[in-house]
Amino acid sequence: MRISAILCLLFSVLTIKGQQCQLTLAGTWRDETSNDKLYRFDENHNVTVLAGRNSAPIATGRYELDESQPRQISFTDFSDPTVLRIGKRPVTIKSYDDTSITFSIPNYGEVRWSRVDSNRYFIALVARAGEFYDSSGSAFPILTRISPQETVTDAVGTYSNLGQSAFGRVPALAYKEFMREARSDSEVMLRLEINSAQYERAIKVLQTWDRRVREDALLYQYQIPLNNIVLIKAVTETLNACRDDFKLYKLNYIHPEDWISDSYSPQFIPFFYFKELKKLNGPRHVTDEQFRRVFNQSAAMIDKRQ
Amino acid sequence: MKRRELFSITKPSFQPHPASPGVGRFTNALLRTHENKEVRFYDDLIRGKQVVINFMYAECNGACPLVTQSLIKVHRVLNNRMGRDLFFYSITIKPDDDSPAALEHYAKTRRANLPGWSFLTGNAFDIETIRFRLFGMNHPGFDLDAAMHAGTLRIINDATNCWTAVEAFASQKAILKHISWADPPKSYTERLLESRVRQTLIDKEVKAYGYRRDV
Numbered sequence: 001m002r003i004s005a006i007l008c009l010l011f012s013v014l015t016i017k018g019q020q021c022q023l024t025l026a027g028t029w030r031d032e033t034s035n036d037k038l039y040r041f042d043e044n045h046n047v048t049v050l051a052g053r054n055s056a057p058i059a060t061g062r063y064e065l066d067e068s069q070p071r072q073i074s075f076t077d078f079s080d081p082t083v084l085r086i087g088k089r090p091v092t093i094k095s096y097d098d099t100s101i102t103f104s105i106p107n108y109g110e111v112r113w114s115r116v117d118s119n120r121y122f123i124a125l126v127a128r129a130g131e132f133y134d135s136s137g138s139a140f141p142i143l144t145r146i147s148p149q150e151t152v153t154d155a156v157g158t159y160s161n162l163g164q165s166a167f168g169r170v171p172a173l174a175y176k177e178f179m180r181e182a183r184s185d186s187e188v189m190l191r192l193e194i195n196s197a198q199y200e201r202a203i204k205v206l207q208t209w210d211r212r213v214r215e216d217a218l219l220y221q222y223q224i225p226l227n228n229i230v231l232i233k234a235v236t237e238t239l240n241a242c243r244d245d246f247k248l249y250k251l252n253y254i255h256p257e258d259w260i261s262d263s264y265s266p267q268f269i270p271f272f273y274f275k276e277l278k279k280l281n282g283p284r285h286v287t288d289e290q291f292r293r294v295f296n297q298s299a300a301m302i303d304k305r306q
Numbered sequence: 307m308k309r310r311e312l313f314s315i316t317k318p319s320f321q322p323h324p325a326s327p328g329v330g331r332f333t334n335a336l337l338r339t340h341e342n343k344e345v346r347f348y349d350d351l352i353r354g355k356q357v358v359i360n361f362m363y364a365e366c367n368g369a370c371p372l373v374t375q376s377l378i379k380v381h382r383v384l385n386n387r388m389g390r391d392l393f394f395y396s397i398t399i400k401p402d403d404d405s406p407a408a409l410e411h412y413a414k415t416r417r418a419n420l421p422g423w424s425f426l427t428g429n430a431f432d433i434e435t436i437r438f439r440l441f442g443m444n445h446p447g448f449d450l451d452a453a454m455h456a457g458t459l460r461i462i463n464d465a466t467n468c469w470t471a472v473e474a475f476a477s478q479k480a481i482l483k484h485i486s487w488a489d490p491p492k493s494y495t496e497r498l499l500e501s502r503v504r505q506t507l508i509d510k511e512v513k514a515y516g517y518r519r520d521v
Contacts, residue, residue, distance in 0.1 A: 208431065217333065217431070219438040219449070229446050253447025261447070 021242035022068055023096050024197050029113040038116060047075065053116075066090075073103075097242040098197035119147040120294050121199035122286060123239070124191040125232070125278075126178035127271040132165045137186075139228060139270030140170050141235045142179065143203055146298045156206040156213075158228045158270070165267075167224050168213035181288050188271065190278040191286040192246065194239060201238040205231065225266035232270050236277065247280035249273060320354030323467035328353075331439055335432030337397075340409035340425035347436060351424070356463040356488055357393045359440060360474060361456050362425075363400040364412040369456050373474040374416045377459075380481050381420050389422030391490070397426045399452045401433050463488040 025041045038050040041063060049059040061078035074090040094104040103111045124142040131137030140157025155170035182189045194202070209231050212218050220226040233251050240248060251273055255262045260272045278285065286294075322328060332348040345351055360377070362370035374396070381388055388394070396418075398404040404412075409425035412418075418425075427433075440462075441455040448454050461470045461484055472484035492500070511519050 211431070212435075216330070217435045219435065220442065220444065221331065221439070223444050226444065226446055230450065233446070233450075253445065 020069060021097065023065070023070055023093070023101070024098075024200060025063070025065065025073075027196065028116040029101070030116050032112045032114055039113065098195045098245075115196065117196050119145055119196065120298070121145050121194045121196060122191055122291065123194050123199075123202060123235070124179065124189060125236070125274045126175075126189045127187070127274045128178075129186045129268070129271050131160055132163070132267075134267060136165070136225075136267035137271065138170075138174070138178070139232065139274065140175070141202070141206070141232060142170075142175050143199060143206060145199060146294060148298055151295070151298070154203060154206050156209045157231060158225065158267075165224075167218075167227060169210045188274045188278055190274060190281060191291060192239075192281060192284055193286055194245075197242065198239050198245070201241060202235050205234045205238055223266065225269075229266055229269050232273060236273075246277075246284070249276040249280060320465070322354045322464045325467045326464050327467075333432060333435050333439065335428055335436060337426045337428035337432070338406045340406050340413050340419070342406040342410075345424075345426075347428075347432075351393070351395060351426075352462065352464050354465045355393055356391055356465070356485075356490070357395055357461070358485060359395045359397065359460045359462070360458070361399045361437060361441070361452070362396050362412075363398045364404045364408040365400070366456075369474075371416055373457065373459075374418050376474060376478070376481065377423075378416075378418055378420070379478050380485070381423065383478070383482060384485070387422075388420065392422060392485070394423040395426055396423070397433060397436065399433065399437065399456070401427045401430050459484075461485055461488045463490065465490060 026043045027041060029039045029041070031037045031039070036052040038053065040048045040050060045062050045064060047061050047063045048057045049061075050056070051058050059078055059080040062076045064074045064076065066072045066074075070093055072090045072092055092104045094102045094110065096102070098115075100112060100114045103113075105111060122144040124144070126142060127139035128137035129135060138157070138159045140155050140159060142153060142155040145152045153172070153175065155175040156168065157170060158165055158167050159170045159174045160166070161174075178189065180189070209227070212227075218224070218227050219230060229251070236246075236248060239246055249260070250257055251261065251269070252258050253261045260269055260276065264272055329348045332352050334346045334348045337345050337347055337351075339345055351357065358377070358380075360373055362373065377394055377396075381394065384392055398409060404427045406427060409427055410419070413423075413425050437452065437455060438449055440460050441458060442449050457474045459472050459474050459481065461472065462468070466488070468488040470484055470487050472481050474481075476484075507520070508518050511517075
């Protein structure tokens with residue numbers, strides 16, 4: 001009785017917070033309530049104000065956030081303080097998510113900024129069954145960033161290396177054959193367009209797992225498929241860290257809510273998890289045709305530049 | 307026993323067991339103690355030693371102080387071994403928040419800054435690896451919840467390659483018994499002496515109560 005009471009206390013008090021929405025200020029933001037004024041922040045705490053997309057800087061300065069989940073932002077050393085609509089004093093951040101920030105300014109009201117980004121970001125969740133000796137198969141997320149300059153693709157997970165299951169950074173040859181619609185019921189591919197903050201969080205997960213493989217620091221040394229479950233769970237859940245953007249299946253190992261982990265052995269869980277996500281987010285799936293169009297648009301921009 | 311052996315203070319050699327998983331499982335992550343000393347997890351803390359490991363964090367006001375109090379009591383009993391052949395390590399599960407100074411403050415306020423007991427922090431990547439490697443249950447449902455391991459003490463003797471674990475809220479007697487299971491092997495004479503002492507206690511109990519109470 002005493003032990004169970006203490007255990008209840010333990011679980012209630014020692015709850016470690018999961019994914020938290022962190023404000024990533026680096027990038028360009030537009031003041032929605034003013035004209036075309038843009039604020040460009042870099043990671044070294046520098047801020048540049050532009051009158052418009054292609055204009056020269058009209059002011060430069062420095063910024064400081066009070067913590068990683070900030071409540072205040074302060075601007076200092078501004079070359080022309082009058083261009084700052086939000087003033088020189090520290091300003092309260094009322095709310096923020098991946099794409100917008102709302103400031104609350106005394107005697108003025110609210111000012112909303114939205115992120116400006118010329119890049120496009122995609123995540124594709126791909127898996128296959130019946131590929132390896134135990135009927136399981138490849139399963140990994142593919143992250144793609146398409147910018148006017150280049151296209152960057154990253155994939156980490158379980159893939160086929162000459163018919164053998166391998167875990168780690170997926171070689172281009174292996175992921176390229178999955179960058180198309182599923183052709184049968186033994187394949188699944190869900191491609192979603194995401195924003196830059198979602199991309200940054202997801203790429204961080206992939207980089208961490210790539211490091212784990214390189215440094216022999218896998219969380220599960222002998223049950224390799226469990227690593228892939230933790231990876232895909234982290235990548236997909238990180239998409240919703242700031243708001244419920246996608247419909248997620250709860251891969252939490254709690255029966256009957258999570259019927260997948262209850263019904264299948266670890267190597268099959270990613271396949272059915274992606275199938276379930278495809279069912280839940282089907283309307284937001286970016287088809288090959290739509291993806292090709294985005295790709296061609298950026299290629300055209302590169303051609304124009306050349 | 308020879309006179310020379312009796313009066314010489316020999317430093318334990320801390321030799322790992324040939325079957326010890328070593329760096330491959332423990333990792334040799336660079337950690338910092340509450341005294342702000344840099345240590346390698348396997349080479350400096352585990353190699354050839356008997357250790358008791360638990361997870362906590364400095365701002366925790368629920369379970370962690372209770373576990374710490376429980377360990378203080380155990381420390382009191384095993385005082386003569388602490389820092390010689392037995393070590394306690396409390397590792398933070400919030401390394402980004404817990405600096406060595408924060409851990410030192412925790413140890414001081416809980417009166418746990420005792421010999422042979424280190425509070426450890428490091429980078430999140432390494433600590434997560436250590437947590438999974440030492441406390442993992444091959445079940446992401448349990449393992450991803452850091453709180454699940456806060457109530458467990460992992461007891462390892464790298465010299466004998468003995469691993470065991472005990473509920474941190476178990477009785478002091480149970481914790482001591484689990485630690486003793488990982489003790490280095492004793493000589494025949496030592497075991498004989500211990501058995502005689504135990505038998506005397508059993509006889510005393512049987513005489514007093516009619517049956518053996520302490521099992």
